[in-house]
Amino acid sequence: MFNYTKEVIAIIPARSGSKTVPHKNIRTFAGKPLLAHSIEQALNSGAVNRVLLSTDSEQYAEIGKQYGATAPFLRPAEISGDLSTDLECFKHALDWLAKNEGGVPEFIVHLRPTHPNRRPSDIARAVELLRQHPEWDSIRSVVTAPETPFKMWFRNDLGELTPVINTNIKEAHSRPRQGLPSTFLQNANIDVIRTRTILEKNSVAGERIGSLLMEEIHDIDTHEQFARAEQSFVWSNGIPTGKTFVFDVDGVIATITPGNNYELAGPLTDNIHRINRIFEAGNHIVLFTARGSATGIDWSTTTQRQMNEWGVKHHKLFFGKPAADYYIDDKLISLETLSQIDKIS
Structure with missing residues (x-):
């Protein structure tokens, strides 16, 4: 006892x-x-x-x-x-x-x-x-x-499937997700x-x-989960101060345009608002773009005009970022993490 x-x-x-x-x-x-x-x-x-x-x-x-x-x-x-x-x-x-x-x-x-x-x-x-x-x-x-278990299966050694969930919903595994509990x-x-x-x-x-x-x-x-959790933790406790943030332009600040005709780009206003909040919190904002890296076209005047017209608060704008299909960086902050600023009053 x-x-x-x-x-x-x-x-x-x-x-x-x-x-x-x-x-x-x-x-x-x-x-x-x-x-x-x-x-x-x-x-x-x-x-x-x-x-x-x-x-x-x-x-x-x-x-x-x-x-x-x-x-x-x-x-x-x-x-x-x-x-x-x-x-x-x-x-x-x-x-x-x-x-x-x-x-x-x-x-x-x-x-x-x-x-x-x-x-x-x-x-x-x-x-x-x-x-x-x-x-x-x-x-x-x-x-x-994030995923419905009604569409999950056990698989035996012969490759035969049985549903993870036994339910009276007929063929739940083949129904639209929106109609499942x-x-x-x-x-x-x-x-x-x-x-x-x-x-x-x-x-x-x-x-x-x-x-x-x-x-x-x-x-x-995993190491990847550690990094994602740390980013989320830091942002959930308020906007950092005294840091340097480097932002890409297209896909982050500006819409992606067909044929890389950046004159047609429009502002991504939600992200611009988030960048401005980071700026106002006392951080150093750098914009780094690959515009013209592949073609040799000078987009500096267009880009600076767009940043000014769209009200993007920043300290420096750099060109010369190598054009690439993917960028891999150990200090990456995803757009999903950036959106957590919206929860900070």
């Missing part, structure tokens, strides 16, 4: 054995070790009494403590591998709390350091939702599923679990699971 207190503890699992992105949990992300963001978000949520870092690494434990977490034990190697489960991690932590402190919390807030794109208010909202619904065993954050994908961001669910039902979810609907999914498992 466990002594359940009224405490809410955030548990952040951060093992050291990541292979695709080595030591990703302490890799610098937006100026801090990745795991530090989850610790600070929990502490700033107002809904968590303390943060417990569950790790198998003394180095990770010390970093966690620097940012306000407790790390009173090291997780054993046998439950810190690639196939180790959340349930093993939680039961180990709860067993330590019961033996060393005489009680276990009412709620566990599970924050994965590999999804730092959250607000402290999201954590508070999830805890409050579970309080409001005593019939629920847990809360799980989800996003609208909405589905949701867990985004590995926030789980809030009644401790009784873990200890008495031997589950990290239970039978009745509530939802916290979110907009993004950024669970980091």
